[in-house]
Amino acid sequence: MKEQAIEKGKKEQIIKIAQELFARFGFAKTTIEDIARSLRMAKASIYYYFRNKEAIYEEVIKKEGRITKDEIIKAVSEQETPQQKLKAYILTRFRAFKKMANYYTAFKEEYLKNYSFVIEARNRYREFELNLIKNILNYGIKRGEFEMEDVDLTAEAILTAMNGFEYQFTFDTPEEELERNLDTLLNVLFRGIEKRKG
Amino acid sequence: MKEQAIEKGKKEQIIKIAQELFARFGFAKTTIEDIARSLRMAKASIYYYFRNKEAIYEEVIKKEGRITKDEIIKAVSEQETPQQKLKAYILTRFRAFKKMANYYTAFKEEYLKNYSFVIEARNRYREFELNLIKNILNYGIKRGEFEMEDVDLTAEAILTAMNGFEYQFTFDTPEEELERNLDTLLNVLFRGIEKRKG
Amino acid sequence: MKEQAIEKGKKEQIIKIAQELFARFGFAKTTIEDIARSLRMAKASIYYYFRNKEAIYEEVIKKEGRITKDEIIKAVSEQETPQQKLKAYILTRFRAFKKMANYYTAFKEEYLKNYSFVIEARNRYREFELNLIKNILNYGIKRGEFEMEDVDLTAEAILTAMNGFEYQFTFDTPEEELERNLDTLLNVLFRGIEKRKG
Amino acid sequence: MKEQAIEKGKKEQIIKIAQELFARFGFAKTTIEDIARSLRMAKASIYYYFRNKEAIYEEVIKKEGRITKDEIIKAVSEQETPQQKLKAYILTRFRAFKKMANYYTAFKEEYLKNYSFVIEARNRYREFELNLIKNILNYGIKRGEFEMEDVDLTAEAILTAMNGFEYQFTFDTPEEELERNLDTLLNVLFRGIEKRKG
DNA sequence: AATGAATGAGATTTCATTCAT
DNA sequence: CATGAATGAAATCTCATTCAT
Known part of the structure; x- marks a missing residue:
């Protein structure tokens, strides 16, 4: 029973946070940095899961x-x-x-x-x-x-x-x-x- | 009877063009450069008429x-x-x-x-x-x-x-x-x- | 008699420096930052003169x-x-x-x-x-x-x-x-x- | 008679592919990812065989x-x-x-x-x-x-x-x-x- | 009134490399 | 052996804004 079980996958976490941020600030005004910071991840790590911002x-x-x-x-x-x-x-x-x-x-x-x-x-x-x-x-x-x-x-x-x-x-x-x-x-x-x- | 009379004021022209561009691309995606280019003006000139992008x-x-x-x-x-x-x-x-x-x-x-x-x-x-x-x-x-x-x-x-x-x-x-x-x-x-x- | 006369145009200066750097380090290994630093300019200023690295x-x-x-x-x-x-x-x-x-x-x-x-x-x-x-x-x-x-x-x-x-x-x-x-x-x-x- | 015998060693495979890629795109433009992908390996696995890109x-x-x-x-x-x-x-x-x-x-x-x-x-x-x-x-x-x-x-x-x-x-x-x-x-x-x- | 030139700050993206497993 | 995950560092590029003229 790993922590991941609770975290239900980083990819989903990213989507979840991105959903909130995009909703609040719009696509153009939400930065990858914003998303990463919210998840306490490195900016580059987001790109491990998604090709680019648009893909998110x-x-x-x-x-x-x-x-x-x-x-x-x-x-x-x-x-x-x-x-x-x-x-x-x-x-x-x-x-x-x-x-x-x-x-x-x-x-x-x-x-x-x-x-x-x-x-x-x-x-x-x-x-x-x-x-x-x-x-x-x-x-x-x-x-x-x-x-x-x-x-x-x-x-x-x-x-x-x-x-x-x-x-x-x-x-x-x-x-x-x-x-x-x-x-x-x-x-x-x-x-x-x-x-x-x- | 200046040329401005015909041009009905640079300020209004800027507003007119900005109106179109903002409508098309949104506030965040419209650049001052876009506005200036459409008017065949220099980017800096826009700032003579408006404090900043938000003011437009x-x-x-x-x-x-x-x-x-x-x-x-x-x-x-x-x-x-x-x-x-x-x-x-x-x-x-x-x-x-x-x-x-x-x-x-x-x-x-x-x-x-x-x-x-x-x-x-x-x-x-x-x-x-x-x-x-x-x-x-x-x-x-x-x-x-x-x-x-x-x-x-x-x-x-x-x-x-x-x-x-x-x-x-x-x-x-x-x-x-x-x-x-x-x-x-x-x-x-x-x-x-x-x-x-x- | 401006200084520009001596400087023969920033664009040419950029080309000149880029020429040297590309020759020394190759296209891929020469960065815009390198070029800018050599000219004591800001990185962004290079983009005032050239669309992108390739254009240089x-x-x-x-x-x-x-x-x-x-x-x-x-x-x-x-x-x-x-x-x-x-x-x-x-x-x-x-x-x-x-x-x-x-x-x-x-x-x-x-x-x-x-x-x-x-x-x-x-x-x-x-x-x-x-x-x-x-x-x-x-x-x-x-x-x-x-x-x-x-x-x-x-x-x-x-x-x-x-x-x-x-x-x-x-x-x-x-x-x-x-x-x-x-x-x-x-x-x-x-x-x-x-x-x-x- | 291991599979390696047929595969003539992962190390050699890496060298072989790297040879092709470096030839095609040059050293700077060939990424470790490229090499790994060509071999259907994970990027990190390359580092098991080679200290770094230069060593390859x-x-x-x-x-x-x-x-x-x-x-x-x-x-x-x-x-x-x-x-x-x-x-x-x-x-x-x-x-x-x-x-x-x-x-x-x-x-x-x-x-x-x-x-x-x-x-x-x-x-x-x-x-x-x-x-x-x-x-x-x-x-x-x-x-x-x-x-x-x-x-x-x-x-x-x-x-x-x-x-x-x-x-x-x-x-x-x-x-x-x-x-x-x-x-x-x-x-x-x-x-x-x-x-x-x- | 107008603008060419310049730039700081920040955005997206890339990539070699590390590490725990 | 092998790799998924993560990241620091850096690269390219964008843009609002300023300033001297």
Whole structure:
């Protein structure tokens, strides 16, 4: 039972720390030195495990993507009604992104988009989310709870709105405020704001 | 009638170019050299007009904030119904952000938030938007077109959803697709997705 | 009358020092730091004048090529007989290469041949020398002093032999020894080593 | 009968690979990692067999020197006439150097000359060659085939010319072209280029 | 008002070498 | 024997900033 067992591998440690630092300071402003210092390693040692800075970033992005998806799938499947599923999806997504800041940021910063793995990740993720939402909507329609003209377009519109949520989290909005906000949003989503005639 | 009149001031030119470059490559990845080269100036000359790189950024942010607000106010006031006003607001905001990428990005990147002027700008802008939305909602209620439990919360929820739109634009979604998407979003916003019983 | 007048330009100074250092330690073993220190400049200042290390090397090679050719042309044209011309060519070439070690080395080291400018330089130079030798040989033939089966092949053979001279200089053979050696070589070149029958 | 018997010793394997790599990329540009990777060994394992990089190089040089000399001696002794011996010497030397690039390069690169074993090798080799040539020349004189004023100087001149041949091989001249070139060179060497009066 | 020149500080990366196992 | 891991030292290169003119 070595210490490594606890340390779960230097490579993972590096990814873990890098994840935090990239999230806090961005890719360009996080230095290899920063990462090494955080781990009490020599700068050169990082290069034993990773080809270069970009390679670390790639791993971070992939890891965050994997976890984000897993968490969302789990949370959604645990819910019964389509309304609850939608809420679980949004909330989990929000909480995930809060932890997975890099994943999110990678899709934003123009210069990061030069990296092909960023584009791929972003496309795959969009596909994943769109499918998830469509599934929930169809499930709701089958259960007679939802009705809408075009499922695909509605899914896209919802995804768009959801992306607004990520925006919020960058500012450390307290969890409670967010949940309240989310409820209102869902209310609007389910019932609209227009007066129901008759 | 100096040449400056035509050139509308070197300072403004610098801001203009910086705006573009920051938008494209981010603050950290845009160099003073880049800015100078684009203007066919010497790097050192930039420092005649600006204390440092950060100062240029500050001006860019302020300018973008001013313009964004102006454009939104104008577009909203030109519309008649609250629905139209909301649509105009979202669309204008979207188009503005497309041009004012820095304004938007500044609010995202963690390390940029160390700059106090970024925080201030972001707070002021949030206030501005929240007020605008509330005004539209109240206007809709007064006209008997909208109904909702809590105007403040609904305004926040809408703002949140709107932020999702900014997210989209980073990926050069074609305008037509966006407008269609917006219509669906507005439809959901106005009428919800839940089946109307009876 | 500025100091620069005497200093004949920092760029040239850098080339001059780099030329010496590259000659002494080779391209790989000469550092930018070495060059900067020799000039009492900051390392970064070198980069003000040159894009990178390779760019300095390129200039050094070009300069040495230019000077080498000029010196050879001058020396050869000052001589009257073809024998004297050949001797002048070889001797000047030798002395030039002694000073222009980089030019010579560039053609040797395998990894330097990755640089296209090295290949170009080497080809251009070979062409130059081959033409020069052919001209001298033809001149000798016209004057009735030389005879040979094939001028082109002979020129190539002589060039090959001449390249042997470069080899010597790397070991700081004293000039007098070399001149004596050269005379013997020329003697062999002119008269051969085979016994003349009859 | 261990596996080592087949592998003829790890040490020799290392030398063999190092020989190739040094030849291709030069001493400075060949890394221990390169050598290890080529052998599918760990970098650290190299240090079990060799004190340091320089020690590998020393062995490479020594090995190449040994083989080069052996091959030359063998080739020369197999020929009958002094002319044939000279040709055999030059051709074998050329072919040897083609394979033994390090041996040759070591004598060139300034910074390698800091290593005493390089200087020694080079001196011993020069002595070896000079003696060989002198022997051939004397043999030719005894047989009444050669005549020359000073055997020692002529030997040095020939050696010098021979060195030109090494220069060629760096550029992958095809064998056939080289042999043709060599014949012309030998022709000049034997009979000179001056017109034979009478 | 403008800039050429220069630089300090720091970033990424490379590599020979060591050491514990 | 062999090697995974680690690192010091150094190399290349970048860039915001300063300064003299």
